[in-house]
Amino acid sequence: MDDQGCPRCKTTKYRNPSLKLMVNVCGHTLCESCVEMLFVRGSGNCVQCNTPLRKSNFRVQLFEDPAIDKEVEIRKKVLKIYNKREFDFSTLKEYNDYLEQVEDIVFNLTNNIDVEGTKQIMEQYQRDNKDIIQKNKAKLTREQEELEELLLQEQQDSEQRRLETLQEEQRQLQAKRKSKQALLDELESSKLPAAVLLAQHKDRAAQLETQIEKQKQNVKPANIFSTGIMMGQTVSFASVSRVEEVLYVYQPLFIDTYGPPVPGLDQLGRLGYLNHVRTASPQDQAGGYTSGLACHRAIQDAFSGLFPS
């Protein structure tokens, strides 16, 4: 890091530890004072590549390689437009192809390959997918959600721990102070022998301990709604895109029993089948049972598979 310096005034980090390097969209560095001097009017050209630049676009250089700064800048811009999520695609393969396409665009823009063409592609894409882009803006990817959840959990755990230890300390301190005071008071006023008082005191102390133990409860802060959605999670209100497909039509089920047709439930009595089954007792009928039901099932069973298939 020490050998990094401003290409214009040749100051290095070694000579001036407070040197601040800045990067603009073209990925070339300048130190802060050179930026102040060259871009007094708010805009100008890059010293190295002559790209027209604005002063307001200068950022502090985060990484050693200014090209990375540039790439990250571009990437953030691209990802704002290309913000489809994995569940916007039907297969993983499509999603992966999409990811690669994004990567290609970033690569081209960073390495100045066919910049105009790429920009056109981006604009085209932006026009085509306006809705989805708008909808996904507020949403995090699933992985990020997971991460957020984990972080939240961690925070809560550490908070809980902190509280617990604090409580513990407080409790011990209080108990000690109280019991000591009580003992002193009693020794002062009571007529009982000291040994008895001490024993009583011990008992009381133990009781106190258990009492506090009971009071101590794990108060878990609510962070999940009863619906299972995390509190504070952003919910997108953009309308869900409509999916048009052919409507479903019900087709009655047909079962080939390979046997003679089974008479319907209402015909069983007329055809005399019911004479051969036990009539339903009043107790049976209470639950909605009729002897016809059992009979019908038995006949179905008997008739099926009679014809050779």
Place this chain on the structure above:
Amino acid sequence: MKLNIDGLLVYFPYDYIYPEQYSYMLELKRTLDAKGHGVLEMPSGTGKTISLLSLIVAYQKAYPLEVTKLVYCSRTVPEIEKVVEELRKLMDYYARQTETKNDFLALALSSRKNLCIHPEVSSLRFGKEVDGKCHSLTASYIRAQHHSNPSQPVCQFYEKFDAVGRQVPIPPGIYNLDDLKDFGRRKGWCPYFLARYAILHANIVVYSYHYLLDPKIADLVSKELAKKSVVVFDEAHNIDNVCIDSMSVNITRRTLDRCQTNVETLQNTISRIKETDAAKLREEYRRLVEGLKEANVARETDIYLSNPVLPDEILQEAVPGSIRTAEHFVGFIKRFLEYLKARLRIHHVVQESAPQFLKDIYEKVCIDRKPLRFCAERLRSLLRTLEIADIADFSPITLISHFATLVSTYSKGFTIIIEPFEDKTPTIANPVLHFSCMDPSIAIKPVFGRFQSVIITSGTLSPLDIYPRILDFRPVTMASFTMTLARTCLCPLIVGRGNDQVAMTSKFETREDFAVIRNYGNLLLEMSAIVPDGIVAFFTSYIYMENIVASWYEQGILENIQRNKLIFIETQDAAETSMALEKYQEACENGRGAILLSVARGKVSEGIDFVHHFGRAVIMFGVPYVYTQSRILKARLEYLRDQFQIRENDFLTFDAMRHAAQCVGRAIRGKTDYGLMIFADKRYARADKRGKLPRWIQEHLTDGSLNLTIDETVQLSKHFLRQMAQPFRQEDQLGLSLLTLEQLQSEDMLQKIAQIAQQA
């Protein structure tokens, strides 16, 4: 001798057996029967290894369908060799007794560095260089080039192995590393790949922890081991640290700079290939689009880099579109790299969790989580496509990609700590990014899940219940065995005060105290006068040792000690230390003996044994707590408290005591050995510390040996040493701590044995 362990016929290759070995085998058998995991603690020097081996081999022979393979994991190469030698003894005994030819295949596996027989490659000094060179000779595209262009060098050993080695099975027998090399030389096959291939059908595999625990290696080597294997982790008292290290990444400024050159090389290679051989990149691209799994395409020699995350965490889908083409991926890595550089440019310590890091990286450089997860995978594919032979140079970028994959895969159990400088040198900027794993159970979980029995064993595992907790598994057996002794050959003493009654302790407040340092010096001086041969003294840290020794020098104590014995010092330099060790042993062999000053957690405390006269006394100056101000440790303690309900203090004490026990355990390496164990810190006398020592030490720690002064210590030691100096023959041990078969079968002995194991 032939033993009957709970109905199982076990061949034991020695004529005598220790009672605790019998008891150990009983417990082990129960664990295997239950098909569960076990934690077993038995003192060092009581024949753990041979008990393990003979029981499991017997089990394998008796129930070949229940247990198909034994995977024995040890820590260092010498230990691996020792295990293989024991196994050889056992197998010889089997062959003699049953008079059949041995049909078992057992082999040791180590890195290429230890197994390579290629004349040029094997002469390289560092493991990484050997791996890289090997890869540059055996990668599939190199071999393809060799086909069309015979001047392209390849490894003739691998070629030969590839041609015939796979069809011809390696004959059954016991192979240590040298045997494998010999076999390879005879056949002209590459021993490394031979061994890696042979472990699939071997009955017993002996290798290092990392082949099972480190996901980067385990995926390559141990992927296809059967579920019905028994896995043994020997010397497992440090297993949690191994697990943590295998999942952690440290990134320095230097790594990033070297990574930068890697990226440039990649970029140049890509543009060159684009001009000459664009079809290759297109082919890779096509493969990635289709999400083809490369495993079926890649050859064993190509998979040099593996995914750093555990197999079940790897996403099984196609690489995301944003890093599909080579240029995009390089741009991606560049952005990531610049982001890391920017993060390292800080002036204060930052600690954050993985989700925080991911959120920040998205905001700063628009990197999503998903491509990060695929980073390691994608880099591997790219390196192979570009046919970069010299892969060793690309270790920095590999490290970065591992970091990317790990940080985006695991949201829990890890922390990121960025420190702008080291604590010791706050003026010198040396930024480091620690991505540290805090949960050892993450790395070891697949091992417990995959294998039917996992045995964790060591000489010092006390307190036993903490290992299942920090490794997060449910053992079916947990037992600690004591040493049965015919004479009390170990004498632990806790020295708490000097002769001037000043408390001796390495507590932070008093460690610089003049009186404390002087008392430590006096203790060593007095001991040097009465102990014959070698004394090993352990300090809590290198800095502490330096301070104390300097101050002893000023007080003239050092001079007085040197009248009795020579002094050797362990340093952070490995070569210097091994030199000191060698000379120390030489001094112990002849003359008045010597003193070795070393450091707990150092090389000496972990791997070096001081048998017999090499270590007649071990002095532990202070309690070897870890450096508690380290942020990584603090984060880990917090995690342990939140996740496993282990209090900070409990863990710190546990960690300190296991290291103290390791240190003092160095002196006793068998039942004929004897040694003093002096704990020079009054804090050892407290129940919470004492209770965490292994049971076999605690047993001999009576109330009379607590909180002694130096004078009392000298008296007790003199008495102990005089007793020990009496002749001690095997007959004295027989029937008490050493049993013949008949003695073992007697009724009251079996009852006694039942009491040895203490279930935790």
